[in-house]
Amino acid sequence: MDETTPPELFNPLQSFGRDIKRVRLGRRLTQNQLGNATGYSYAYVSMVESGKVKASEKFADGCDLAFGTNGLFSGLLRRIDEGEHPSWFVPYLKLERKASRILIYSTNLVTGFVQTAEYARAVFRVSNPRTSAEGIEDKVAARLRRRKVFERDAPPLVWIILHEACLRTVIGDAEVMAGQLAYLLAVAASPQVELQVVQFAAGIPARSTMPFTVLRFPSSPTVLYTETRVGGRMHDSAQTVDAALDDYDLLRANALSPDHSLTLIKTLLEEYRA
Secondary structure (H helix, E strand, O other): OOOOOOHHHHHHHHHHHHHHHHHHHHOOOOHHHHHHHHOOOHHHHHHHHOOOOOOOHHHHHHHHHHHOOOOHHHHHHHHHHHOOOOHHHHHHHHHHOOOOEEEEEEOOOOOHHHOOHHHHHHHHHHHOOOOOHHHHHHHHHHHHHHHHHHHOOOOOEEEEEEEHHHHHOOOOOHHHHHHHHHHHHHHHOOOOEEEEEEOHHHOOOOOOOOOEEEEEOOOOOOEEEEEEOOEEEEEOOHHHHHHHHHHHHHHHHHOOOHHHHHHHHHHHHHHHHO
16 A cells, blocks of 8 residues: 655655664664664665665664663654654544554545645645745655554554545646545555545535544544644543444445445546546
């Protein structure tokens, strides 16, 4: 489900890699020795140091142990993930990485969880008009890194319901939309993902007309996340969460089936390509 990411998105990773190399050389360790100490190959160490791959949490922890840096690199790695997200979004992001099931309802934009780089870039340019080009690229990179949850040993089951407006609202241009819809089709091919579309003709099938996400966990209470113009909010009261789950059931029941949803997306994709 990965998508080719332009090299300019890796600036934070290059900075992280340079710091690893600087401390490694200061400790008089070779790449092979650091690899042995952390449980990775020297080739992996080389790719991290050059910014070609994002270091794993295990590698960062291993570096801290090998260097005696007391959590420095594990902290830097966390900040790479969190630094380009709004502070109010970070608590949600931490929970998203641990969830066993993620239920998403999006009303006007394709949910950030499965946005392409081009689509996300267009969104950020509008929502952050005074941010530099480099700053926009950092935000795009941070958004794409959310896909890492699919690389977990036990990835979550993700159910995505998109309102038809998400597919018809042109973000960027027709080419950007075609790329986004093509990626949605690729995402939906994963056994971990179910994708449905609520058509305009369905009216208002649930009480909620705003986007929301429900996170479920193996041994923790279910959490509801909602977002407004001024920020996001987590809800864990049983009554609020149950109401959201009822809404989600109604949305699923009134949406097109997964197969028919993909047929609609394919039709719109051809329209954008034309």
